[in-house]
Amino acid sequence: MDNSAFHLEGISKTYSGGMAHIEALSDIDLHVEGGDFLVVTGPSGCGKSTLLHIMGAMDTPTSGLVYLGGRELSSLDDVTLSRIRLEEVGFVYQFFNLIPTMTARENVALPLILQKRPRSEVHSRAVAALQRVEMGHRLDSFPHQLSGGEMQRVAIARAVIARPRVILADEPTGNLDSLLGREVLNLLSGLHREDGFTIVVATHSEMPRAFATRELYLRDGHIAKESS
DSSP, X not given: OOOEEXXXXXXXXXXXXXXEEEEXXXXXXXXXXXXXXXXXXXXXXXXXXXXXXXXXXSSOOSEEEEEETTEEGGGSOHHHHHXXXXXXXXXXXXXXXXXXXXXXXXXXXXXXXXXXXXXXXXXXXXXXXXXXXXXXXXXXXXXXXSOHHXXXXXXXXXXXXXXXXXXXXXXXXXXXOHHHHHHHHHHHHHHHHTTXXXXXXXXXXXXXXXXXXXXXXXXXXXXXXXXX
């Protein structure tokens, strides 16, 4: 299997609304190796979230090519892209995106349920994923019974349960105070170092930079600086 997580060539994204045209990304070239912990920084509106959405096959570029594990995404049909989003990319969001009527265990199990995995496997892997993020004691708690930090831990467990190729985290600490944010980053760092996950974090905060193996700074849709 190709060890690269992502390879982007000439990625641009323009949004049109009425007479206005907004260029969110412009001619982005980027390579992410398996095992990277890439932190994408920059001010609000610089294109960070758009970049993650394109990398995760949630949005399509206006021009350019996106390769995930050596496969060019624009050549794939909708069914294949849906399977990639379900099996190969784990998403972590600022506002958690947990289903309020489902318990922590049910939220985490959802990707495997959609994959039609056997019930016994779904249960055991959901429990294991929650234990990995130190939430084994809250299996049957609903989101409204959890703190923000606990909800983000559940969201991370959901992102990793399918053992994806890469985890994409869009402002994962943006809805948390600094203490809880650091705990979440320590958890992501542990998943990177101990479990071997490739992680891409988009953030306007300085805090995630301490955990990065590489940094990318965006300004006005362009790569302004890159370091490793």
